[in-house]
Amino acid sequence: MLTSAHMMALTPVILVCATAVTVMLGIAWRRQHAATALVSILGLNLALVSLYLVYSAGDVSTPLLVFDRLSMLGMVLVLASTLACLTMSHAYLEGYPGRKEEFYLLMLCAAAGGMVLVASQHLATLFFGLELLSMPLYGMLAYTYRDKRSLESGIKYLVLSAAATAFLLFGMALLYSQSGRLDIAGLLAGLESSGGGAWALAGAGLMLVGLGFKLSIVPFHLWTPDVYQGGPGPAATFLATASKAAVFIVLLRIVMVAPAFHVEWLHTVLGGLALLTMIVGNLLALIQTNLKRLLGYSSIAHFGYLLVALVVADGLAVETAGIYLITYLMTTLGAFGVVTLLSSPYSGEDASALHHYRGLFWRRPYLAAVLTVCLLSLAGIPFTAGFIGKFYIVALGVEAGRWWLVGGIIAGSVIGLYYYLRVMVTLYLVEPGMRGRDAPDNWGMKAGGVVVLGLALLVIAFGVYPTPVIDWMSVLTSPVH
Amino acid sequence: MEQNATAIIAEHWAIGVFIVAVIALCAFMIGVSSLLGGRSQGRSKSLPFESGIVGAGSARQRFSVKFYMVAMLFVIFDIEAVFLFAWSVSVKEVGWAGFWGAAIFIFILLAGLVYDSRVGALEWAPKSRNPARKSGS
Numbered sequence: 071m072l073t074s075a076h077m078m079a080l081t082p083v084i085l086v087c088a089t090a091v092t093v094m095l096g097i098a099w100r101r102q103h104a105a106t107a108l109v110s111i112l113g114l115n116l117a118l119v120s121l122y123l124v125y126s127a128g129d130v131s132t133p134l135l136v137f138d139r140l141s142m143l144g145m146v147l148v149l150a151s152t153l154a155c156l157t158m159s160h161a162y163l164e165g166y167p168g169r170k171e172e173f174y175l176l177m178l179c180a181a182a183g184g185m186v187l188v189a190s191q192h193l194a195t196l197f198f199g200l201e202l203l204s205m206p207l208y209g210m211l212a213y214t215y216r217d218k219r220s221l222e223s224g225i226k227y228l229v230l231s232a233a234a235t236a237f238l239l240f241g242m243a244l245l246y247s248q249s250g251r252l253d254i255a256g257l258l259a260g261l262e263s264s265g266g267g268a269w270a271l272a273g274a275g276l277m278l279v280g281l282g283f284k285l286s287i288v289p290f291h292l293w294t295p296d297v298y299q300g301g302p303g304p305a306a307t308f309l310a311t312a313s314k315a316a317v318f319i320v321l322l323r324i325v326m327v328a329p330a331f332h333v334e335w336l337h338t339v340l341g342g343l344a345l346l347t348m349i350v351g352n353l354l355a356l357i358q359t360n361l362k363r364l365l366g367y368s369s370i371a372h373f374g375y376l377l378v379a380l381v382v383a384d385g386l387a388v389e390t391a392g393i394y395l396i397t398y399l400m401t402t403l404g405a406f407g408v409v410t411l412l413s414s415p416y417s418g419e420d421a422s423a424l425h426h427y428r429g430l431f432w433r434r435p436y437l438a439a440v441l442t443v444c445l446l447s448l449a450g451i452p453f454t455a456g457f458i459g460k461f462y463i464v465a466l467g468v469e470a471g472r473w474w475l476v477g478g479i480i481a482g483s484v485i486g487l488y489y490y491l492r493v494m495v496t497l498y499l500v501e502p503g504m505r506g507r508d509a510p511d512n513w514g515m516k517a518g519g520v521v522v523l524g525l526a527l528l529v530i531a532f533g534v535y536p537t538p539v540i541d542w543m544s545v546l547t548s549p550v551h
Numbered sequence: 552m553e554q555n556a557t558a559i560i561a562e563h564w565a566i567g568v569f570i571v572a573v574i575a576l577c578a579f580m581i582g583v584s585s586l587l588g589g590r591s592q593g594r595s596k597s598l599p600f601e602s603g604i605v606g607a608g609s610a611r612q613r614f615s616v617k618f619y620m621v622a623m624l625f626v627i628f629d630i631e632a633v634f635l636f637a638w639s640v641s642v643k644e645v646g647w648a649g650f651w652g653a654a655i656f657i658f659i660l661l662a663g664l665v666y667d668s669r670v671g672a673l674e675w676a677p678k679s680r681n682p683a684r685k686s687g688s
Contacts, residue, residue: 091662098669
C-alpha cells in the first residue's frame with residue numbers, strides 16, 4: 071500500500087512526469103518555444119530540489135522501486151545531464167523550421183524513464199524504465215527528419231535497440247523460469263539456491279547483451295558512431311550522457327547487490343569485455359575525421375574503463391564508478407555542447423566534420439578553449455576532472471591486482487591522447503581562408519553558452535580541487551546498514 | 552496404457568469434433584458458393600483479397616501515413632482501456648486510492664487525446680497543403 075513516505079520518495083519522478091503532461095497540454099494550447107523550454111527547465115529544477123528533500127528523508131523501498139543513495143546519485147546525474155541537454159536544445163532548435171516543442175516533451179519522458187531505471191529493483195521496472203528511456207530517443211534522434219542522416223540514425227537506433235530489447239527480455243524470461251522470481255534480489259538469491267545451471271547462465275548472458283548494447287560495450291557497439299553522427303546535437307548528447315549513466319547505474323546495482331554475480335567466470339567475461347572495449351574503442355577513434363564519431367568511439371572506450379569498476383566490484387568500486395561517471399558526464403556534456411553550439415541555430419546537418427573546427431581558436435577563442443579543456447579531460451590530463459576519474463579507476467585496478475585491465479587502461483589512454491591531441495591541433499591551425507560553420511556572435515550570452523562555459527570551469531575546478539565531490543560521493547555511495 | 556488412451560480421448564474428443572467441424576464448414580462454404588454462385592470476369596478479380604491492399608507488385612509503394620497513425624492511436628487507447636478493466640472489476644476493493652489513481656490515469660489519457668486532436672493527428676484529410684508546406688512543418 072502506498073504511504074505518504076512512498077509518495078514523498080516518488081516526488082521527483084512524479085514532478086518530471088507532471089512536467090511532461092504540462093508541456094504536452096501547453097503545446098496543445100499554444101506553441102511557444104521559449105515558454106516550453108522554460109517550463110521544462112523549471113520542472114527539472116523542482117525535481118532536483120525535491121530530490122534533496124527525498125535524500126534527507128532517508129531510504130524508502132517499495133516492491134518495484136528503491137530510493138537509496140545509489141538511486142539518488144543516478145537521479146542527480148540523469149536530471150543534471152537532462153538539464154544541460156535541454157538548455158542546449160533551446161539554442162539548437164531556434165533555427166529549426168519545423169515543430170520545436172515536442173523535443174522537450176520527448177526529453178522529459180526519457181528523463182522520467184532514466185529516473186525509474188536507476189531506482190528499479192524489479193525486472194518489471196527495469197524493463198519499463200529502459201523502454202521509457204529508449205522510446206523517446208528514437209524520436210529525438212530522428213527529430214530533424216528532413217536531414218537524411220538524422221532519419222537514418224533514428225531508424226538504426228530503433229531497429230538495433232529493439233533487437234537488444236528482445237535479447238534482454240529473453241534473458242529475463244530464462245532467469246524467471248529458473249528462479250520463479252522477478253524482483254532482482256529474490257531472483258538472484260533463487261538462482262544461487264538452485265545452483266544456476268546452463269539456463270540461468272544463458273539468461274544472465276542475454277541480459278548482459280541487452281544492457282551492453284545500451285552502454286555500447288564492444289561487440290555490441292556498432293550502432294554508436296552512426297547514431298551519434300546523424301542525430302541532432304542535443305539528442306546525441308542526451309544519448310551519450312543521461313541514457314548511458316542511467317543504464318550503467320542499474321548494471322552497477324545488479325552486480326553490487328547480487329552475491330550470485332561474484333563468481334569468477336562473470337568477472338572474467340566482464341574483464342574481457344572491458345579490455346576489448348577500451349582497446350577497440352580507442353583504436354577505431356584513431357581513424358575518424360568527424361568529431362561526433364570520434365566522441366562516440368571515445369565514449370565506447372570510456373565505458374570500457376568504467377567496466378573495470380564492475381569487474382572489481384568491491385572495496386571502492388561504487389565510489390570509483392560514481393566519480394568516473396561524474397567526470398565523464400561533465401566532460402562529455404562540455405564537448406558535445408561545443409559541437410551543438412557550433413551547429414546552432416539548426417541549419418541542416420550538424421557541423422561535426424573536423425574541418426569545420428580548423429582554426430576555431432582564431433574565430434571563437436573561448437569556445438575553442440572549452441573544447442580543449444574537455445578534450446584534455448577526456449584524455450585524462452592532470453588538473454582536469456578526467457584525471458581524477460582515471461586515477462580512481464587505475465587505483466582500483468591496481469588494488470585488486472587486475473594487471474591486464476590496468477595495462478589496457480594505460481594503452482588506451484596513450485592511444486586516446488593521440489587522437490584528442492589531433493583534434494586540438496586542428497583547433498589552433500591557422501585558417502586557410504575556409505570558413506566552417508560558426509556559432510552565433512552572442513553565444514556566450516545565451517543559456518547554452520553559459521552551460522558550456524560553466525561545464526568547462528567545473529571540469530577544471532574538479533581537477534584542481536576534487537575534495538568536495540569525492541566527499542559527497544563517499545557519503546552517497548557508502549552502504550547504509 | 553489403454554486406459555490412458557481412453558482418458559485422453561474422453562478429454563479431447565470435443566477438440567477433434569471442433570477441428571473436423573471447422574474443416575467441414577470451410578469446405579461447405581467454398582463448395583456451395585462455387586456451385587451456386589455467379590461468376591464474373593475482370594482484370595483484378597483473380598487477385599487475392601488482402602484487406603484492400605494489392606497483394607503483389609513492387610515493394611516500393613507509398614502509403615498514406617494516416618493509416619498507421621490511426622492504427623497506432625487505436626492500439627494505444629485500446630490497451631489503456633484494458634488497464635481500466637482491471638480497475639473496474641476491483642472498484643470496491645481498491646477504494647478511494649484506486650479511484651484517484653484511475654482518475655489521474657484517465658486525466659493523462661485525456662491530455663494525450665487533447666494533444667492529438669490539437670496537432671491534427673486525428674484529422675483524416677490532410678489540410679490544404681500550401682501554408683503548412685511553406686513554413687516547412
